[in-house]
Amino acid sequence: MDDEVALDAEPDPTPGTVDLAALSQMTGYALRRAQMWLFRDLKARFKAHDISLAQFSVLYVVDINPGLAQARVAEALAIERARLVLMLDRLEERGLLVRSRSKADRRSHALHLTPAGRDLLSTLLDLQAEHEKRITTLLGRDGRADIIRLLAPFQD
Amino acid sequence: MDDEVALDAEPDPTPGTVDLAALSQMTGYALRRAQMWLFRDLKARFKAHDISLAQFSVLYVVDINPGLAQARVAEALAIERARLVLMLDRLEERGLLVRSRSKADRRSHALHLTPAGRDLLSTLLDLQAEHEKRITTLLGRDGRADIIRLLAPFQD
DNA sequence: TATTGTTATACTCTATAACTATA
């Protein structure tokens, strides 16, 4: 629009590198960047199986807690239960998981993995182990354990 | 793994608590939950000012690097440049930031905070400091420093 | 009345692709 340079003079239009200054020292920002790194790595490993990290966590928790109701999965993983409905539709369409009416409480659906779901989960857990190994290589065994321990107060 | 396919028979419909087992020991999951905790805390502090964490990081980086081009901001903060356009529209509408044509390269826009933008950023930085203090209270000064140090290899 | 699963809406964010104006 207007070519006029507002405010004050332009001392340094575009430096070679961007100064992030204190931003890198803010815990939340460091956490976000680290999470982006880890998620990118693990997502790439899961890509051939067309499984998101959220889907992986659902398959895992249902496998460990067979017969679990949707609302329990949602609250355990901090996924909105309305969102979970769509996720389960997808997993059920793919034949990885089944919903069945609970006899104890006819409002709720009991969730179970199918044999195909268990097979896929087993593969995903192998890929997750390789991913974790890469993290351990970068941090050392103690460093990785330290992170888990330090983040414990924030696990809700 | 032995599994009598328990699709019809219901061995344990809904236990009292959901077992997350190894999920809590996966680095990425621990990171995600911790980030949710921190973001929830900081977002609540920013809520009265109607500023998202992404907007905060843009205001901060432009303040430190006046005259920065959009593409530089986008790559420094790992925000898609298409997404940044909408974010800057919003910040400009609110009078917190201005785009002006760069004379060096007429394709790019030089970004500057307005006085109102600098005022707001100053307030946000105070809130961020209180947030960081809460983290330090929970982790100890060393614990907080340890996290930043341990996550350094993943800051891209 | 409260909860479970569901549908719906709005907004944010990620990931692309394509277009324009400059370089």
Add this chain to the structure above:
DNA sequence: TATAGTTATAGAGTATAACAATA
């Protein structure tokens, strides 16, 4: 040709609200 800003679209994800069936 390549880059900067922009527009557009599709798909996740977040945040709510409301509704029917059931408790």
